[in-house]
Amino acid sequence: MTEDPDRLPGWPAETGPAFDARRTLLKGAGGLLLLAAGGLTWRAYDTGVFEVGQGPAYEPWQSWQGDSGVEGSLALVRAAVLAASAHNSQPWLFRIAPDAIELLADPERNLGAMDPFRREQHISLGCALENMVLAAGAHGYAPAIEYLPGRLDEAPAGDPLMPAARLRLAPSRRDISGLYAVISQRHTNRGRYLAGRAVPHEVIWAFNDLAREDESVRLMLLQDGEKRARFDKLLVEATEGIVADPEMIAASNAWFRLTPGEIETHRSGLTIDSFGLPPLSRAAVKMLPKPEPEKTHRQWVAATRDVQLATAPLVGLIAVRDPYDRAAALRAGVFWQRLHLWATSQGLAMQPMNQIVELADRQRQLGKEPEMAVRLAELLGDDRWQATFAFRAGYPAVEAVPSPRRGVDELILEGVPQAPLEERPLISEQIGF
Ligand SMILES: Cc1cc2nc3c(=O)[nH]c(=O)nc-3n(C[C@H](O)[C@H](O)[C@H](O)COP(=O)(O)O)c2cc1C
Incomplete structure (x- = not known):
C-alpha cells in the first residue's frame, strides 16, 4: 500500500476530499499566498486559516497551573479538563467539597450510537x-480514589446525574511528578508518524511496567507479524462498518467543529487542526467548501489504512476484566492518560483508534452477531480479559496541536452533595506516587 502524506489522517474524514481539490488548486495557483492575493482572504479569515490553538477556547491550556496558594483544589479541576476524552466530548462535571472532589458524568454529553453503553464516556472520566x-x-x-460501583450496560434509561468517582484529599507534602509537568503538552496526534523509526525496546518495557502498576488492566503491544496484520485488518474493517452505519456517522459528525465560530461556541469536539495535517494542507482544507459525505467516508477508511496504520511502528490494546463495569472503564482511562503522558514526556506521538470496540458495542446494542467482539477476543487470546481501548504510537512527522476546552467555571456544580450519593458505598483505593 503506498503512503500518501496528503491524505487526511483524521477521523470521519469530513474534510478528506478537499485534498484532491487542494492539490489541483495549489498546483495551478502556486500556493496559499496566491489564493489570498486572489481575493480569498475573507474566507481565510472566516474559517480561521491563520489561527491554530488561538482564542478563549484554548485558554485553559495556558492557565491550568493557576495559583496554588490561592486556588486550593480548583487547581485539580483545571488539570482535569485538559485530559483526553472521546471525540473531545469532555463529559465531566465536578463538585468540590473541603476534603474531596466528586467527578460526575454529564448525562448531556455522550456519543450516542458511537458509545451506546457510555463505556468511552467513563474511560474519558478516568483520563480526567x-x-x-x-x-x-x-x-x-x-x-x-473512590469508584462508583455498578455496570454500564444495566444503567437506567435517562441516567441521572451521579458521581463516577470521588477523590478524597488529605494535606500532604508536595510531590510533583514528571507526568504532571507534561499535562499541557499531551495532544492526540492523528498525523503521519515517522514510518522508519521504530519504538525502542526500552519504551516498550516502560509501557509494560506502567501497565503492571494496576492489576485491573492488561496491555497488549504489537509491532509487526501475523497478529499486527490481523489488528490492522480488523481496524480497517471496523472503520468500514462504522461508515456503513448512518446513525454512528451522524453521532460522530455531531462533534465536528469546522469554523472558529463553532469552536468558540462549543469549546469541545473535533477541529480541522486536530487532524494532524501539515500546516499548508491544514490551511487549504479550511479554505475549501465542505465535501460530499460519501467521499469523506472513503477517505477516512483510506487514511486509517494508508496513513495512520501504515506509518505506526507500534499499536496496542488495553484490556480489562469487564469493559461494562463502571470502575473498570474508569481505570482503563486512568491508565491511558498515564501512558499517553509518559509517552509525551519521551517525545512519542499517540492516537487512540477505537473503531473496533465502538463497532462491537454497536453490534451488542442492536442485538446483532457479536462479530467484532469475537474477532477482538481471538486477537487478544486470553478469555479472562476483554479489550476496551486501542491505540497507535510512534514518532511524530507533524506536531499535534491543542484542542478546544471548556473553562472550569461552567463545570463546577454548586451545593452540598445529595444524601443518596454520600450513602452509596464506593470502592476505595489508596494512591501512591
Ligand atoms: C475513550 C476515548 C476514545 C477515543 N477514541 C479515539 C479514536 O478512535 N480516534 C481518535 O483519533 N481519537 C480518539 N480519542 C482521542 C480524543 O478524540 C481526544 O482525546 C480529544 O479529541 C481531545 O484531544 P486531545 O487528546 O488532543 O486533548 C479517544 C479518546 C478517548 C478518551
Whole structure:
C-alpha cells in the first residue's frame, strides 16, 4: 500500500476530499499566498486559516497551573479538563467539597450510537481522574480514589446525574511528578508518524511496567507479524462498518467543529487542526467548501489504512476484566492518560483508534452477531480479559496541536452533595506516587 502524506489522517474524514481539490488548486495557483492575493482572504479569515490553538477556547491550556496558594483544589479541576476524552466530548462535571472532589458524568454529553453503553464516556472520566491525581500531588494533597460501583450496560434509561468517582484529599507534602509537568503538552496526534523509526525496546518495557502498576488492566503491544496484520485488518474493517452505519456517522459528525465560530461556541469536539495535517494542507482544507459525505467516508477508511496504520511502528490494546463495569472503564482511562503522558514526556506521538470496540458495542446494542467482539477476543487470546481501548504510537512527522476546552467555571456544580450519593458505598483505593 503506498503512503500518501496528503491524505487526511483524521477521523470521519469530513474534510478528506478537499485534498484532491487542494492539490489541483495549489498546483495551478502556486500556493496559499496566491489564493489570498486572489481575493480569498475573507474566507481565510472566516474559517480561521491563520489561527491554530488561538482564542478563549484554548485558554485553559495556558492557565491550568493557576495559583496554588490561592486556588486550593480548583487547581485539580483545571488539570482535569485538559485530559483526553472521546471525540473531545469532555463529559465531566465536578463538585468540590473541603476534603474531596466528586467527578460526575454529564448525562448531556455522550456519543450516542458511537458509545451506546457510555463505556468511552467513563474511560474519558478516568483520563480526567488521572490528571487530578497528578495535580493533587503537585498541589500538596495525598489523593485516594473512590469508584462508583455498578455496570454500564444495566444503567437506567435517562441516567441521572451521579458521581463516577470521588477523590478524597488529605494535606500532604508536595510531590510533583514528571507526568504532571507534561499535562499541557499531551495532544492526540492523528498525523503521519515517522514510518522508519521504530519504538525502542526500552519504551516498550516502560509501557509494560506502567501497565503492571494496576492489576485491573492488561496491555497488549504489537509491532509487526501475523497478529499486527490481523489488528490492522480488523481496524480497517471496523472503520468500514462504522461508515456503513448512518446513525454512528451522524453521532460522530455531531462533534465536528469546522469554523472558529463553532469552536468558540462549543469549546469541545473535533477541529480541522486536530487532524494532524501539515500546516499548508491544514490551511487549504479550511479554505475549501465542505465535501460530499460519501467521499469523506472513503477517505477516512483510506487514511486509517494508508496513513495512520501504515506509518505506526507500534499499536496496542488495553484490556480489562469487564469493559461494562463502571470502575473498570474508569481505570482503563486512568491508565491511558498515564501512558499517553509518559509517552509525551519521551517525545512519542499517540492516537487512540477505537473503531473496533465502538463497532462491537454497536453490534451488542442492536442485538446483532457479536462479530467484532469475537474477532477482538481471538486477537487478544486470553478469555479472562476483554479489550476496551486501542491505540497507535510512534514518532511524530507533524506536531499535534491543542484542542478546544471548556473553562472550569461552567463545570463546577454548586451545593452540598445529595444524601443518596454520600450513602452509596464506593470502592476505595489508596494512591501512591
Ligand atoms: C475513550 C476515548 C476514545 C477515543 N477514541 C479515539 C479514536 O478512535 N480516534 C481518535 O483519533 N481519537 C480518539 N480519542 C482521542 C480524543 O478524540 C481526544 O482525546 C480529544 O479529541 C481531545 O484531544 P486531545 O487528546 O488532543 O486533548 C479517544 C479518546 C478517548 C478518551
